[in-house]
Each structure stands twice: as C-alpha cells, then as structure tokens.
Amino acid sequence: MSAPVPQPGILDIAAYVGGASAIAGAKRIIKLSSNEGAFGPSPKAIEAAQQSASHMHRYPDGGATQLRQALADRHGLDVDRIVCGAGSDELLSLLCSAYAGPGDEVLHSAHGFLMYAISAKAAGATPVAAPEKNLCVDVDALLDHVTDKTRIVFVANPNNPTGTCIPSAEIERLWQGLPSDVLLVVDAAYAEFVDDPDYSAGQDLVEKADNVVMTRTFSKLYSLGGARIGWAYCSAQIADVLNRVRGPFNVTSTALAMGLAALGDEEFTAMVRRETIRIRDHVTDDLHKLQIKTTNSVGNFILMNPGTGAGRDAEACDEFLKARGIIVRRVTGYGLPDYLRVTVGTEEEMSAFLDAIRDFMNGAGL
Numbered sequence: 001m002s003a004p005v006p007q008p009g010i011l012d013i014a015a016y017v018g019g020a021s022a023i024a025g026a027k028r029i030i031k032l033s034s035n036e037g038a039f040g041p042s043p044k045a046i047e048a049a050q051q052s053a054s055h056m057h058r059y060p061d062g063g064a065t066q067l068r069q070a071l072a073d074r075h076g077l078d079v080d081r082i083v084c085g086a087g088s089d090e091l092l093s094l095l096c097s098a099y100a101g102p103g104d105e106v107l108h109s110a111h112g113f114l115m116y117a118i119s120a121k122a123a124g125a126t127p128v129a130a131p132e133k134n135l136c137v138d139v140d141a142l143l144d145h146v147t148d149k150t151r152i153v154f155v156a157n158p159n160n161p162t163g164t165c166i167p168s169a170e171i172e173r174l175w176q177g178l179p180s181d182v183l184l185v186v187d188a189a190y191a192e193f194v195d196d197p198d199y200s201a202g203q204d205l206v207e208k209a210d211n212v213v214m215t216r217t218f219s220k221l222y223s224l225g226g227a228r229i230g231w232a233y234c235s236a237q238i239a240d241v242l243n244r245v246r247g248p249f250n251v252t253s254t255a256l257a258m259g260l261a262a263l264g265d266e267e268f269t270a271m272v273r274r275e276t277i278r279i280r281d282h283v284t285d286d287l288h289k290l291q292i293k294t295t296n297s298v299g300n301f302i303l304m305n306p307g308t309g310a311g312r313d314a315e316a317c318d319e320f321l322k323a324r325g326i327i328v329r330r331v332t333g334y335g336l337p338d339y340l341r342v343t344v345g346t347e348e349e350m351s352a353f354l355d356a357i358r359d360f361m362n363g364a365g366l
C-alpha cells in the first residue's frame with residue numbers, strides 16, 4: 001500500500017523549534033528565549049481582547065480594515081498597499097509560495113532568520129545562503145549570489161539572531177543591484193528598537209520600487225506574539241497577489257482588536273521601547289565588562305559569545321543558566337554554536353541574568 005507523498009523538498013525541512021519555555025523541576029522561570037516583549041501587552045489591548053470574546057460567533061473583518069487604516073495613518077502609508085497576516089511569518093511564507101517554486105532560488109544571508117529557508121523549501125524552491133561579514137548582512141555577497149534562478153531576496157534588518165542591521169543606503173544599493181523581477185523582502189520585525197538616523201525600516205524604498213516588500217510585526221514592540229499579527233507594505237500588484245493567496249479570515253477578530261488597541265496606546269508603547277533599549281544597552285555594557293563579546297545588537301535581544309573551552313562555552317553557559325531557572329536560546333541551528341541569544345527582559349529579570357553570568361564567568365559550579 002502506498003502512502004501520500006509530500007511535495008519534493010518538504011521532508012528536507014527541519015521544523016522550526018521555538019524558544020523553550022520550561023525547565024523540568026524549576027519553580028521560577030525567566031524566559032529570555034523568544035524575543036517576546038518583556039512588559040506584556042498594553043492593558044488596553046488586553047481589554048480589547050476581552051471585549052472581542054463576546055463577538056466570537058462572527059467571522060473577523062477579512063480586510064482588516066480598521067487596523068490597516070490605523071497603520072496607514074500612523075506610518076503615512078497607502079492603506080490599499082498594506083496586507084495583514086497571522087504574524088509576519090505567514091506573509092513570508094505566502095510570498096515564497098506566490099513568487100518561488102521548484103527550480104527557483106530564494107536568497108538570504110548566512111545567519112538570516114530561519115523561516116526564509118523553511119518557507120522557500122515549503123514552496124519547492126531552493127534556499128541559498130550568502131556569507132555575512134562580521135555577523136552582518138553583506139550586500140556584495142548577496143549580489144554575488146544572485147543567479148537567473150533567484151526569485152526572492154530576504155533581508156532581516158535588524159537580523160535575528162545576530163541583532164545587526166545595515167543602513168538604508170545599503171538596502172538601497174542591494175535593491176539597485178537586483179534585476180527588477182526579483183522580489184526584495186525587507187523584514188523589519190525589530191525596526192522599532194533601532195535608534196540610528198541612518199536606518200530605515202524600508203517603507204521609503206517600497207514607495208519607489210515595485211519589487212520591494214517591507215514586513216512588520218506586532219509580536220515584538222507590541223508584545224502580541226501570541227495573537228499572531230503582522231503586516232506587509234508593498235506595491236499594489238504584490239498586495240493584490242497576497243490578497244488572492246491568503247486565507248479570507250487569516251487574522252482573528254481578537255488579534256485585530258488587540259493590534260488596534262495596542263497601536264493606539266502610544267504612552268505604553270513609548271515606555272516599552274525606551275525601557276527595552278535602556279536595559280539592552282546597560283546589559284550589553286555589563287557583558288562587555290565581563291569580557292563577553294556581543295554583536296551590539298540593535299533589536300530587543302543580545303547575541304553573546306560567553307567563551308570557549310570545555311565548561312566555559314555556550315553549551316556550558318546555557319546549562320548553567322538553566323540551573324538558575326533562566327532560559328536563553330542556543331543558536332546552533334543558525335550556524336552559531338558558540339553564541340547564545342538573550343531576549344531583553346525586565347530590569348529584575350536581567351539583573352538575575354547578569355548575576356548568573358557573573359557567577360559563570362567567575363567559575364562557580366552548577
């Protein structure tokens with residue numbers, strides 16, 4: 001008897017493994033493994049979710065009309081060119097299945113976000129990784145790897161897990177070097193945490209280019225990872241394609257309500273942004289004082305190399321932290337076995353993290 005066989009490439013996919021959230025036997029956990037917002041959702045978003053429950057017999061507004069309008073007003077965008085998704089992950093995957101298939105190549109940087117390769121393979125396409133320079137996207141290397149089979153180039157800016165970003169001029173140089181029928185996707189999931197005048201999330205490029213998509217998320221700054229809301233800004237033609245291939249009700253009513261309320265709560269959002277940046281920078285400084293190398297991440301997480309040698313490396317450090325109830329993320333799957341990715345938590349969480357790291361560096365036993 002023969003069993004159903006998936007499309008070629010599907011069984012080559014190593015399923016994405018999210019950050020752990022439990023440690024056997026530990027009572028108190030500090031979860032710093034998934035780049036989630038440290039401060040929880042805005043109280044207004046929580047209230048909106050509660051209110052949405054009583055309308056749950058109705059399908060959501062499939063056009064996400066109010067949320068898209070609010071995003072357009074906030075960012076000065078054309079509302080008709082915004083498409084919402086169940087997290088930006090959904091949009092990345094829809095872009096792959098709409099624009100790439102068997103025989104096509106999907107290009108990303110060596111330590112780029114894992115979902116690019118997964119979504120490419122799910123679409124039957126071949127992911128291609130271009131090397132990075134100092135754990136940072138290298139535009140020349142990306143351009144060197146473009147072939148006549150390349151259909152999509154993904155750049156996370158800032159990138160997860162490296163935390164590094166490239167200036168808008170570099171993104172523009174990449175776009176200029178690409179054939180006009182290759183799609184450039186600028187994944188700006190962590191845009192709001194960047195404090196650099198040379199940085200842009202990519203909307204200015206979308207305004208002048210028909211082959212550029214900017215993706216954004218409510219999972220990071222707005223701490224709504226569990227609600228699953230992301231959005232894309234792109235040309236009218238690409239928006240039309242995304243609207244044809246997405247599910248008619250791909251974003252739930254609760255997610256839409258929470259997103260709208262979160263976007264409206266400017267005071268809370270400003271506090272989250274300010275505090276996350278402040279805590280990130282002081283933890284980075286403290287790690288440097290302990291001679292721990294980091295990439296000076298501009299996201300809501302830090303990529304650090306605790307050291308080398310038996311008992312002193314990333315694996316040992318991860319075990320040490322776990323024994324203290326602290327979960328960070330090993331990034332071996334990203335080709336970075338010597339590093340740990342640490343999400344920026346609250347002041348209290350990060351102070352427990354730093355205490356543990358100091359003990360680890362001072363050679364304390366488990």
Ligand SMILES: Cc1ncc(COP(=O)(O)O)c(C=O)c1O
Nearest residue numbers: 087088089156160189217219230
């Ligand atoms: C670079 C990057 N892009 C996209 C996503 C997906 O975000 P979401 O699907 O929650 O919107 C993540 C999540 O960690 C990410 O790190």
